Amino acid sequence: MSAPCTQPVGRFAPTPSGRLHLGNLLCALLSYLSARSAGGRFLLRIEDVDVPRCPKRLSDQCIADLEYLGFSWDEPPLFQSERTAIYQRYFDRLDDLGLIYPCFCTRAQLHAAQAPNLGDREPVYAGTCAALTPEEIAEHAKTRRPAMRMRMPDETVSFTDRHYGPFSENLARETGDFIIRRSDGLFGYQMAAVVDDALSGVTEVVRGRDILASTPRQIHLLRTLGFSVPQYAHIPLLMDSEGRRLAKRDKDLSLDELSKRYTPQQLLGMLAYTCGVLNEWRSVTLEELTRVFDWKNVKTQDMRLPAELTKRE
Numbered sequence: 001m002s003a004p005c006t007q008p009v010g011r012f013a014p015t016p017s018g019r020l021h022l023g024n025l026l027c028a029l030l031s032y033l034s035a036r037s038a039g040g041r042f043l044l045r046i047e048d049v050d051v052p053r054c055p056k057r058l059s060d061q062c063i064a065d066l067e068y069l070g071f072s073w074d075e076p077p078l079f080q081s082e083r084t085a086i087y088q089r090y091f092d093r094l095d096d097l098g099l100i101y102p103c104f105c106t107r108a109q110l111h112a113a114q115a116p117n118l119g120d121r122e123p124v125y126a127g128t129c130a131a132l133t134p135e136e137i138a139e140h141a142k143t144r145r146p147a148m149r150m151r152m153p154d155e156t157v158s159f160t161d162r163h164y165g166p167f168s169e170n171l172a173r174e175t176g177d178f179i180i181r182r183s184d185g186l187f188g189y190q191m192a193a194v195v196d197d198a199l200s201g202v203t204e205v206v207r208g209r210d211i212l213a214s215t216p217r218q219i220h221l222l223r224t225l226g227f228s229v230p231q232y233a234h235i236p237l238l239m240d241s242e243g244r245r246l247a248k249r250d251k252d253l254s255l256d257e258l259s260k261r262y263t264p265q266q267l268l269g270m271l272a273y274t275c276g277v278l279n280e281w282r283s284v285t286l287e288e289l290t291r292v293f294d295w296k297n298v299k300t301q302d303m304r305l306p307a308e309l310t311k312r313e
């Protein structure tokens, strides 16, 4: 028996700690095309849960940039900064299950305890505070406000990425107990994203390959909270024409600069060409791209921007 046919729901969820760069816009484009080409809905969520780093003017700018390129969404944008009470409710549920404990480690202690040679991966927490007694907790709490971590079981989570295929990770060994609520009281990215995806009915998540390894913990968190798991599609990273990762310092690749030289339709065409959705760089609308979009054409190797984008006249 096959599951009942449901309408896909996709989303783009930028963190407005700076201006959107072309890599973010490519992620917006592929999330949008994936959902809309399948007749689905598309949502926008502003991940400004880290309020001090994400001022309102950057959220506004982010929305304006997306609108400039022609994006639209089916519901008003969700702002994580307004949803703390919701995250707290699900945090309490994890706490009731005995899965949360306070971590008093300083940044220096965490750094000292981590294994060397992690490459791209974030360090696995050594479990220093996993078994503190109530007395020890009370003593530490006199001088330091703890972060709250979620205990990871010795289980392997496997899923099939739509674009990269099967992926597995052992939660205890490779993920480690991760931070659900920070010591400053703000909720961690994983918690907020998972709760929002679930409550918004998101069925597909498109995002950068650089965070592929955080997917198993999100799946585990979703299952623990009784939510269903969306389909994940990770996408290659966008490099400049010389193969370097894009950075905020690339001012000439900012939308401010590019919009002086190209129309929104030319910029969409450039992104679609760079990721393989179009086989030439030409002016194109989102409607046309929605008609021709096929995941099969999206590259799996990291993508380079056309050289002429950075060429000076």
Ligand SMILES: [Zn+2]
Residues within 6 Å of the ligand: 102, 103, 104, 105, 127, 128, 129, 130
């Ligand atoms: Zn700790």
